[in-house]
Amino acid sequence: MKKCLTLLMCAVLISFTSCQFSENIYVNEDGSGTVKFSMDASEMMDVLEQLGENAADEMGKAVDSTIVFKDFLVKYKDSISKLSLEEQEKVKAMEDYTLHMVMDPHEKKMFFDIETDFDNANELRDMYKAMNNFNSLKGDETASDNLPLSPFSSMGNEGSTLVSYSYNGKVFKRNVEIIDVEKHQKSLDSIDKSALMLGSSKYVVNYHFPKPIKSFSKEGAMYSEDRKTVTYTVGFIAMLKDPEILNLEVVLED
Template sequence: MKKILFLLVLTLGITSCTFTEEIMINPDGSGKYILQMDGSAFMAMMPKDSVSGSMGKSIDSVFSFKKILEEKKDSITKLSLKEQERLKKLENFKMHLKMKEDSKEFLFSLFSPFSSVAELQEMTNNIKELNALDKKTQSIGPMSDIGIFGNNGATMNYTYNGKKFTRKAVANQSQQKDLKNDSLNSYQMIFESSKYIVKYHFPKAVKKVNNPTALFSEDRKTITLEYSFNEYRREPEKLNLEIEFVK
């Protein structure tokens, strides 16, 4: 597990990646959240047999977050009750890692169902806390690295009432300052070539969206927007959305 997550972080430092934030919303407001990283370009650069030699055979595995939390329960008890509650609310998350040398695939995804958009908002805001919590205890371990991929120093707010959907990122100035000084900044050129894609699926056709660059599916129930990863990290408000649906 440590080697796997180390490789994910290493990927960020070697080549460009594509990150996709995907949300599927059902008519009752429940749905599924997926955060995916496609590092296949990294695999294409790796020398032949280097992956199998260092990691073993090709991997296509799903890891239960609940199981990881259970394995780390002794370390987690060192956290405050509030922090322990944050982690418990992530129990439904699972991680999927697919790494195949022959087809040059390297896909990592973090996903979970949600019962309401309010729950989705809480989940996404708790993900980014993982890395911060590990810095406090230095005991949660490699699962804390997951928080790096979804953290841009902003608090996420989602609303959905069947007529309108909004996605609003509120930047935390203190965390934004930390991002400007963090160790990942040595990879600015790589981040600039990396993409952050927002892809949302709705039960109704979209009437209008406040972002003119949005692309629509044929039935107008799916919208897709593409940004540079640097925009996602440095200007989270650029990804704010307001969507109205056909009645």
């Protein structure tokens, strides 16, 4: 567990490097599927190298670890019980998620992904909210020691936006709504300070469907050979400043 915490604590440095964030949704014929967010922060390894020749060694051996939050809740139930009721609810909201982390300082690899399954695409969870809630946990030092940080929290615009999805077997939609203008403006102020560091970061959506795609609402998308997968890329800073640029509609063939 200590290695997991070490790896996740390193996520703090991610805000100072260029990363690629990916939103991957796999929809089955019956409308169920899997949603997964991925972050490739391998450039962080270059930052660590610049900190000193022994930085990689100090990070320890390569780590390839998976946290199943359902098991995590059982293992650390005593620590979690010391949190406030509100914070306990935030932890429990992650129950169905799995977090996979890989860090190899010598191979200069560092990436994370967090995923969960869904029964109906119309009920796709707002993962941004879940990840922000988890990262906002405080509690006392004893309780917090076992609680990992979320390396994805910066994707949620500090809770100022709400992301929702809908799917009726024919049309898939992704909709973003700014629900707190004041919070959003504050996030824009912080973005200006980090724009140079995150300027080359990308946000990529990869949507996989059981049928070929007839149309996609944005220009510049790429399709798989069977047209069942669509990939669309925007700048990460652009997405944070104007989250509505990822309001998308996918129409499938009959």
